[in-house]
Amino acid sequence: MLYLLHGTDFKKSREKLHSMMDSLLKKKPDASFFKLDMSNFSESQLDEFISSQGLFEQKYIVQMDGLLENIKTRDFVIDKITEISESDNIFVLIEENITKPILKKVEKVAQKVQEFNQKEVGGRKFGVVGGSELDLGEFNIFDLADAFGRRDKKDLWVLYQKAKKRNIPDEEIHGIINWQLRSILIAKKSKDVKESGLKTFVYNKSLRFSKGFKGDELEKLSSKLISIYHDARRGLIEFDIEMERFVLGV
Numbered sequence: 001m002l003y004l005l006h007g008t009d010f011k012k013s014r015e016k017l018h019s020m021m022d023s024l025l026k027k028k029p030d031a032s033f034f035k036l037d038m039s040n041f042s043e044s045q046l047d048e049f050i051s052s053q054g055l056f057e058q059k060y061i062v063q064m065d066g067l068l069e070n071i072k073t074r075d076f077v078i079d080k081i082t083e084i085s086e087s088d089n090i091f092v093l094i095e096e097n098i099t100k101p102i103l104k105k106v107e108k109v110a111q112k113v114q115e116f117n118q119k120e121v122g123g124r125k126f127g128v129v130g131g132s133e134l135d136l137g138e139f140n141i142f143d144l145a146d147a148f149g150r151r152d153k154k155d156l157w158v159l160y161q162k163a164k165k166r167n168i169p170d171e172e173i174h175g176i177i178n179w180q181l182r183s184i185l186i187a188k189k190s191k192d193v194k195e196s197g198l199k200t201f202v203y204n205k206s207l208r209f210s211k212g213f214k215g216d217e218l219e220k221l222s223s224k225l226i227s228i229y230h231d232a233r234r235g236l237i238e239f240d241i242e243m244e245r246f247v248l249g250v
Contacts, residue, residue, distance in 0.1 A: 004094075034060060061090045064092065171239065178222075183203075
């Protein structure tokens with residue numbers, strides 16, 4: 001049995017993955033759970049999961065994470081995709097980026113496929129929650145970027161709470177703040193707007209914002225944001241908790 005979760009809305013796809021795994025493990029409490037990703041993938045182990053069962057007829061539940069994005073593992077998995085779907089064991093594929101030809105091959109045999117999209121607004125991508133577009137009229141998420149740039153802790157905190165109430169994923173809150181931070185860094189290090197490559201309005205505003213950051217504060221904040229993103233993707237931290245700490249610490 002094969003399920004596929006895919007799309008660029010990392011938070012929503014991971015929430016669905018965790019929900020699905022909890023449900024599967026409740027229904028099959030004797031099942032053995034395994035996770036395969038680029039760090040531990042082996043062709044022989046996948047073959048074993050496809051054809052074998054655990055002791056006393058236990059099922060295997062196998063999470064396959066990001067294996068279709070890497071050419072080293074993609075071709076092997078796709079060659080086995082029909083066998084995977086027909087296996088007595090349960091396989092859940094989760095992918096952020098998947099090409100249309102590969103998606104079509106998986107869709108032909110998968111029991112269920114779910115996509116978690118993002119909507120692009122003004123050059124930035126924002127999630128589609130619960131099948132409907134986010135309300136960006138009353139609340140402008142770019143105000144978060146301005147509040148960060150001004151280092152207005154009170155305003156940033158209030159806007160962060162408004163974003164949370166509108167179910168805007170923390171990954172997107174992270175993205176808009178990171179975009180502003182990178183713009184400030186670029187403006188600060190460039191001799192003029194042409195060298196920066198930024199729009200004139202963005203450059204001038206970012207240059208003004210840069211005056212509120214001393215020494216290597218921008219570099220440290222940038223490093224922290226990068227760590228939050230990658231640690232969250234590895235499952236080492238809770239994205240929302242770390243983003244809240246970051247906002248409070250600006």
